[in-house]
Amino acid sequence: MIAAPDRTPLSRAFFDRPVLEVAPDLLGRTLVRHTPDGPIELRLTEVEAYDGPNDPGSHAYRGQTPRNSVMFGPPGHVYVYFTYGMWHCMNLVCGPPGKASAVLLRAGEITEGAELTRVRRLSARNDKELAKGPARLATALDVDRSLDGIDACAPADSPMTVLHGTPVPADQVRSGPRTGVSGEGGVHPWRFWIANDPTVSPYRAHTPRRRRT
Numbered sequence: 001m002i003a004a005p006d007r008t009p010l011s012r013a014f015f016d017r018p019v020l021e022v023a024p025d026l027l028g029r030t031l032v033r034h035t036p037d038g039p040i041e042l043r044l045t046e047v048e049a050y051d052g053p054n055d056p057g058s059h060a061y062r063g064q065t066p067r068n069s070v071m072f073g074p075p076g077h078v079y080v081y082f083t084y085g086m087w088h089c090m091n092l093v094c095g096p097p098g099k100a101s102a103v104l105l106r107a108g109e110i111t112e113g114a115e116l117t118r119v120r121r122l123s124a125r126n127d128k129e130l131a132k133g134p135a136r137l138a139t140a141l142d143v144d145r146s147l148d149g150i151d152a153c154a155p156a157d158s159p160m161t162v163l164h165g166t167p168v169p170a171d172q173v174r175s176g177p178r179t180g181v182s183g184e185g186g187v188h189p190w191r192f193w194i195a196n197d198p199t200v201s202p203y204r205a206h207t208p209r210r211r212r213t
Contacts, residue, residue, distance in 0.1 A: 005030055005043075006164035012153045015075035019094040019101035023049035024173050024192040026092070026103060030111070030165035033141040034158070040113035040141055042131055043165060044105060046193040046200045048178050050091070052100035056184040060100035071100040076153035078160055080138070080145050087135035090143050092152060092162070106134045106179070106191070109199045117141070133201040168194055179204050 010029065015022060026044050033040040050058040052071065059068045059081065070079040071093055079091040079102050091102040108131045110117055117130045117140040124130050131137040138144075152160045178191045179201065186205075193200045 003166070005166045008164045009153070010076075010162045010164060012074070012076045015092060015094050015153070016096060017094065019049045019051050019103060020190065022092075022094045023047050023103045023190065024175070025167065026105075026162075027173060027192060027194050028166045028168040030163040031105070031108065031141075032161040032163060033113075033143070034160070035113075035116065035142055037116055038113055040116050041111045042108035042137070042141065043111050044108045045197045046107035046191070048104040048106055049188075049190040049192070050102050050104060051190075052095075055101075055188070057178060057181040057186065057188065058100070058102075060102075064100070068100070070149045071102050072098055073149070074151075076151060078147055078150045078152055080143060080148040082145060083135075088138040088144050089134040090138050090141070090147075104134055105137055107132050107193070107199050107201045108137060109197070110140065128198045132199050176203065177205075 026047050029044050031042045031044060052058050052060040055061055060071045064072050070077055074097050075094050077093045079093055080088055082088055091104050093102045095101045110127060110130050114127050121130050121140050131140045147159055150159055152162050172195050173192055174195050175189045175192050177186060177189055
């Protein structure tokens, strides 16, 4: 018999570690998004690590700005950014304050509240596509910049909580280059995913965006 996922919330100490330790350890954990319509639960299946000043691919590589300030704060907080003028993406901050490292949540399996996500993800062909990719995950969970800075390690009244879930055995974790990241930041094998999981997004190399003429 398969044991039920552990419902214990992850402590702040879990996130107060180097980002390359936290990122693969998030696989299999349960993310709970508390909405006015009810909870949505997601099993994390794919993430990417970003290591602040040591990482040209990180938003914090060149220092603190109003946009990335949450990354410089306490671990266990949520960093949300808006990209390409269309999509939000969600990260969990790691390491001690001032370190500015974070894990991008790239994909997951909706395990509860799928009916609440389907209305936001009308283009999904099936439930495995509801949160298959970072923008899709944020859309499915109704995440926008209003959640930037919330504490995922706060009491139960927080809009977001991360539970212990069911950690993934090391032999089921895969790693490779980050998706869509250009330059020196694109070569790091800092994307982690669960092997053969159907909710993991496909790898895509960076393609320069061309301005419309």
